[in-house]
Amino acid sequence: MNSKTSIFRGITLIALVLIVLMPFILPSVTLATEILIFALAALACNLLLGYTGLLSFGQGIFFGGGAYSASLVMIHFNFGLISALLISILVGAALAFIVGSLSIRRTGIYFVMLTLAFTQMAYFLAYTFSDWTGGDNGLLDVPRPALNILGITVSDLKSSESFYAFVAIVFFVVFVFARRVIHSPFGTTLVAIRENENRSSAVGFSTNHFKLVAFVISGSITGLAGALYAMLLNFAPLSNIDLVMSENILIMTIIGGTSSLLGSLLGAGAIVLLGDVLSSIWPRWMMILGVALIAVVLFLPGGLWGGVTSLFNKLISNKKNKEESSTEVSK
């Protein structure tokens, strides 16, 4: 237990250091903000894929749902920053509850197909009800309200630096929360379901109930990410709720690695950076994503994070050979 908590500190510390350093290392603060927002979405996807074993092609529904709902309440009802974000969390959770409760009626491949079909359904819903969503044009003029706490304006969030700081705090809070969830009895039960659903069920866990709660948590975090993305762009495009968005979130999660939440940050960083650098040079850069996806499955099943930790383990075991202490950095 002691080693676990110390590693827990280690991982969280690494996340904190990365968050603080990112705006200084990266070419622009906006890019860093985008990475953190997608890292949130990937982290939520990781909770499902890495810790519950649920491959969901439905993450775009929650991302888009969060973006639309927060934008709509800000535009039509003048909601403030915090309340709009809370709405996006609620809507993400509600959508995840609906999609989850229908999809987890089936397992394995059927589950995956259902989530994909629901993503298409959500896309056509958004496309059809264009009075609300703007349809193909997207929802324009999404505001980015000032951050007010107890009536005091902390920051107007107008500058990209202040918005980054805000997103960074949100990310860190969610990160710590997600780590708590994973290491709670609830989280270990999810892992048990991932490893052997029949046995978990036989031991007496209501596995569908657990899966649904995991879905709702994932949906609410993804909804939050969607809302932040709309505030970043001042715009909620239809592509937010597209199948391609679901795929991208999934690809970030997998390329980053699903054995640790930090992998999601790595994955989101890698893909967003790759897209930013390549899309201007070569519009068909998505082809590289396809190749990368195949390469990760064939040669690096642990993703980037798996690669980093095995490298790290090698270095440490060389150093500490004489001490003969086991150094597990996998979780």
Next chain:
Amino acid sequence: MNLYLFQALNGIGLGMIYFLISVGLTIIFGLLNFVNFAHGAFYLLGAYLSYTAVVVTGNYWVALIIAPIMIALIAWVCERTLIKRVYHLPHTYQILVTLGVALIIQELCVSIWGPIGKHISPPDSLKGVFQLGDFFYPQYRLFVIGFAAVVAILVWLLLDKTKFGALVRAGSEDAETVSLLGTHTHRLFSITFALGVGLAGLAGVLAAPIRGIHPFVGPEILGIAFVVVVIGGMGSFTGALVGGLLVGLVQSLMTTIWPQGASLMIYGAMAFVILLRPYGLFGRA
């Protein structure tokens, strides 16, 4: 009344195309026990190859024969070099590899044929309309229904009456035992994969003169194929046929009633079936 008959025929034509896509997906799933996420992309590639074949030879019939065969060959190579390496991995990884293949195919198509859609016309002999009393219907669309029906019967005969079909069905139950009994299952797997994907390519060729060729249609096609197999039940020939026709008819008839919501209704129908029958109309638990 004629309008509804027109739309019903459209729905049957569309449904037959959906059937061709889904039956390939279903056969592959049955034997290989994995879902090919590149299925929609192969449909797309089939349509584009037929476009090039029509441009080069000027003959639609050549395209109709060559393009699906080429798709099947490409699928065969793909299976021999890549797909077979992931059979032993969990479903998740198989899905991801085929998703990668789908992305590569789609982006290749855009690189080769450009981001703007293409169109091919039906062959000259089928450009006219079929007339019955005061009812008119394009000949090519009737041809699609007839041709797809013939292919459906051939696929059914292949699966139900031949040794190959018996092996596929036996392998769907227990591939390991079939292998132990002396069948070269690796070869069976490649041929089945090529056949299933070739059918998706054929669907792409048949649909091209009606719906045009749009480079980003792959995911939409994949989504519809999933709806069909979720409604019909995975691994079932009858399910793919009934599901395909149902989805085609719903989409087509809704186009008359509520055009914007036509695509939406397909997914509504799926959700409805899932609520009532979680394993689909013809699926086994």
